[in-house]
């Protein structure tokens with residue numbers, strides 16, 4: 001834990017003494033920008049505001065964000081006899097770059113970065129992301145996600161670095177350091193999420209139940225937090241999921257006793273989005289459970305008025321103690337002091353405000369490098385790769401020229417780039433190929449019908465998933481698993497419409513296999529590049545293609561894919577998740593199916609990747 005976090009304890013003591021109950025309670029609230037005006041933030045002493053996925057001010061330009069943050073800040077810092085001035089802090093999900101904002105550099109999602117497994121690169125990505133965040137007047141990102149995903153059915157697998165805790169443990173430190181730096185003008189607060197066991201839920205159900213022993217939880221899911229806390233992460237977000245049927249949001253042992261007690265975490269524990277609502281149907285009761293479990297700041301999407309009222313009643317009734325309230329307030333003030341918010345000028349006047357580093361070439365170069373380093377080569381028969389720049393390449397597949405599929409969820413919109421919108425400054429894979437291979441031809445319908453042995457030496461087919469986030473990305477054959485889990489979880493569960501019913505790509509997206517078949521039938525060999533947030537069962541696609549590349553969700557820099565396909569750089573990544581040949585099966589058959597390509601597998605132009 002950073003020494004700077006505790007550097008202002010005397011000042012904080014003095015502030016707390018001057019704060020009214022209302023002002024203290026206000027510091028515990030983080031609400032969504034659409035639910036609160038600058039005037040209300042000042043009047044009700046709201047401590048923090050966030051952008052939920054897909055929520056942006058004005059036309060979503062950098063200057064719109066700065067103007068919004070300036071207005072919130074000015075409102076909270078206007079001298080008033082009614083309160084002490086406490087600067088607002090604004091939070092976003094900058095999980096692969098400052099991904100809510102038009103024109104941001106979009107880095108690969110964590111699954112690709114886990115395959116790259118390059119701590120120095122992670123530090124540079126986090127630093128670039130911090131600067132783009134600061135350019136918009138924002139100070140806090142809800143990242144990194146250090147979930148250890150255990151089941152590809154989970155819709156958030158792409159937010160995870162790998163299936164074992166080692167990779168996340170090695171990468172989280174550089175990310176936290178890159179974001180927070182020396183806690184000066186170049187810093188934003190990091191948030192480790194989701195505490196804890198989010199990646200271990202049964203059947204990969206988002207927000208479900210992780211039923212494991214303490215030792216298993218500790219070893220598999222808590223381990224990366226140790227490195228993140230060691231690096232000085234200023235905040236931790238609680239998981240929607242449950243541990244052995246008990247919701248993490250109400251889990252006093254996990255939050256207060258273990259995280260804050262045993263691990264000595266002195267920063268802010270923030271709830272997830274309305275996360276306490278699932279503890280009880282009775283809202284005051286849910287708040288009391290959450291606060292008494294150890295949550296300090298409550299992400300309340302809209303209900304902040306009700307929250308403030310209920311908290312006052314809970315304090316008056318002694319259900320929540322002043323000591324707990326003061327502790328929560330203290331932690332929020334520590335965060336603000338650690339970031340220097342009490343001393344910094346207003347957002348519009350800060351060092352990086354409106355900086356031209358936002359979406360700059362320099363940042364895009366880092367992202368392009370990350371793409372190059374994240375691609376995993378699974379098959380290269382007849383040395384079909386690297387491609388020759390002068391070859392007659394047919395570029396087909398629905399994702400060859402599709403920035404939404406390239407970026408995945410949490411990009412501009414919560415569920416990904418709204419379909420008709422582009423992403424300013426980005427490059428699709430087709431655009432990157434076109435720029436350097438003069439004889440390449442684009443299959444306009446994407447279906448490969450133009451394939452012709454006399455006209456094409458090779459086809460590049462870009463296939464895979466379409467964007468999703470959170471529970472909308474879950475895959476399940478039917479609802480039995482959800483019903484079973486839901487019936488065992490204490491409290492309520494939010495269950496979303498799943499992405500599909502099977503991990504077989506041919507079932508999820510039959511158009512991909514059809515496209516490959518059409519081309520192969522014409523005698524043109526195929527290199528398949530798959531964009532996906534998880535390994536999928538691709539047995540038929542893999543059999544038909546001579547080359548197969550897992551490109552994950554590479555983000556805005558499609559040129560990184562072209563760099564490697566043309567051999568300017570070699571493949572260097574290897575799987576951080578084992579890749580299955582089939583979804584079902586039992587016993588030994590299941591074990592074998594789960595390991596078509598074991599974690600650690602990856603080819604290079606010279607052979608297998610070796611560490």
Ligand code: BGC
Pocket residue numbers: 051052053093142193272273470
């Ligand atoms: C997600 C969090 C995210 C929050 C705020 C929730 O739905 O689970 O990861 O930080 O929304 O957008």
